[in-house]
Amino acid sequence: MFASQSHNDVGGDLVGRDKVDNSKTTVIQLVTNGAAGQELAALYEKLKADGVGDPSHGQISEKLEHYMSTTTDGDVRGLEAKLRDSGREEQLRAATDLKERAFKSIMKYQTSRTAQRVYTIVLSELHAAFTLTVTPVIQQGADRVAVDQCISAILQATKNMLGENVLEFDVMDLLALLYYLGGNCHIRWDKC
Template sequence: MFTSQSHNDVEGDLVGGDKVDNSRTIVIHPVVNNAAGQELAVLYQKYKANGVGDPSHGQFSEKLQHYMSAITDGDVRGLDAKLRESGREDQLRTAMDLKERAFKSIMRYQTSRTAQRVYTIVLSELHAAFTLTVTPVIQEGAERVAVDQCINAILQSTKNILGENVFEFDVMDLLALLYYLGGNCHLRWDKC
């Protein structure tokens, strides 16, 4: 169906999508992943049914294990080195505390395969969004403020897919998971 826009009087810009003004700070509009949100809704229902969902029988899922293990063929610097070398010394104390918080949170749900899948989805969303949105901005040599705006955008975008959010993830929990990914060699805040 076609809607005619003729004879409309508009002051300013009329935009049907994202408007990017190249004279200002980088503007990022991450796309919300509806498939992830739908899968999370199903997982939440399973989890709420008995407080565990599908039991893990003492095993971590392979995909979650990938995020829990440090990659040995990439950037093997620790979180503190990555933050120092990217001029983020001011984040060191908070980042280390949040990384530990993320680890403890994941371990709290180790008996639930359902919860492991929730964490895997969230980590995967953060990792992909950082890689595809933040890393190119870092590689272009953007100022820290612009990089942080991109990081905030992916945190907000990830928060938006959580739906009912049975695990009560807040933005600081998501930031903790980003630091966790950085500490396990999955991402960095400086140029490659």
């Protein structure tokens, strides 16, 4: 037997199970920075020529060093504490492994100033996008699903920005770099 609900007026929402409040969900659409895309294209050309581009002579660029160093003027908790404090304990093992993977990947290219610049652009893009889109959602008290949707959006937008992507970053590499930023005190997954 089927009961029609088409003319029922209950003075509000009529739901069969869970009602999802999307009023706090922030939909983000990131615009690819044309200048970054052009710079990446030029860097890729240098890397394609010999796999190194401009040599670094073992020196890490100042801007990349900023992301590799733990900041001391903010939230100095490590990655593990940040994940625990934000209710992401199930991510600890994978996040730690991915953070290590990011570090090794960066160090693999320590002799290439060109590749260092690519990493700096990617880390900068992730850091800025997280700060400007994910952090406000966290501060608003959005649920984890909404926060993770924002994180997924910035990962996809960053991947799209990469263009030809000579260093072959995939979304998991970008997530690894995000955990790397978290481990070095640049981002967090809980309220300030």
